[in-house]
Amino acid sequence: xxxxxxxxxxxxxxxxxxxxxxxxxxxxxxxxxxxxxxxxxxxxxxxxxxxxxxxxxxxxxxxxxxxxxxxxxxxxxxxxxxxxxxxxxxxxxxxxxxxxxxxxxxxxxxxxxxxxxxxxxxxxxxxxxxxxxxxxxxxxxxxxxxxxxxxxxxxxxxxxxxxxxxxxxxxxxxxxxxxxxxxxxxxxxxxxxxxxxxxxxxxxxxxxxxxxxxxxxxxxxxxxxxxxxxxxxxxxxxxxxxxxxxxx
Numbered sequence: 001x002x003x004x005x006x007x008x009x010x011x012x013x014x015x016x017x018x019x020x021x022x023x024x025x026x027x028x029x030x031x032x033x034x035x036x037x038x039x040x041x042x043x044x045x046x047x048x049x050x051x052x053x054x055x056x057x058x059x060x061x062x063x064x065x066x067x068x069x070x071x072x073x074x075x076x077x078x079x080x081x082x083x084x085x086x087x088x089x090x091x092x093x094x095x096x097x098x099x100x101x102x103x104x105x106x107x108x109x110x111x112x113x114x115x116x117x118x119x120x121x122x123x124x125x126x127x128x129x130x131x132x133x134x135x136x137x138x139x140x141x142x143x144x145x146x147x148x149x150x151x152x153x154x155x156x157x158x159x160x161x162x163x164x165x166x167x168x169x170x171x172x173x174x175x176x177x178x179x180x181x182x183x184x185x186x187x188x189x190x191x192x193x194x195x196x197x198x199x200x201x202x203x204x205x206x207x208x209x210x211x212x213x214x215x216x217x218x219x220x221x222x223x224x225x226x227x228x229x230x231x232x233x234x235x236x237x238x239x240x241x242x243x244x245x246x247x248x
Contacts, residue, residue, distance in 0.1 A: 011062055013159030014053070020046045021168060026208035029237055049206050058152070061145060065153050074149045081138050082146035085126040088116065114171055119180030127191045143195060144202055151207045158210070170212040179218045186226050192233075200233045208237075216244045 013019065024042035031038050053059060064075055072088060074080055130140050154171065161169040186192075216223075223244075231239065 022209040078142040079146045085122040114174045116176045175215045177217045
């Protein structure tokens, strides 16, 4: 039971109704209905989320977020190593209006889209580093913890925005720019099975309903081949949010 868990009251963005509502929203969209059964399924998913946090000591990563004072640069050196392979440069202005204040979803304030330069991801380099038997710098756990750090940081901001606006807030637009992406960059069985699969599984299971829309910008000619490999790793709810575009 959720009540049996030791909840950390310092983190209301994690241990509170708003986070539970994200699981409920996902389940309602999956079942296309609202019912007691759907609510029970959402509560079960939230329970699994709490158990995952406890087992993997995710609150320690959440504490890093507090220590960073709003920065998306992790203080841990191992996570910084991962960040060098998967740079996320423009996250500092995440879900903020241009004047620095949080703004309501759907209002007239200007909110920057989050641009992710996927073409800059060094997937081959990180795969070799993680799977190298002689490399003790980083492991798959560090790679996953890097993304947990980012998502924890995101949800702190979404929580603050939700409280101020009085309604659930999301990343309205995430743009994945594939400019410069090579076929070898993602067409790697080891990367897909050993890294991407657990990565996407972890994020989708524990951070539902974070993004409202995800745009794939500048897809290369070989995207159909890569997409066939990626699609089975994504939930239907995630797939429904994705749009391929040539410009934004």
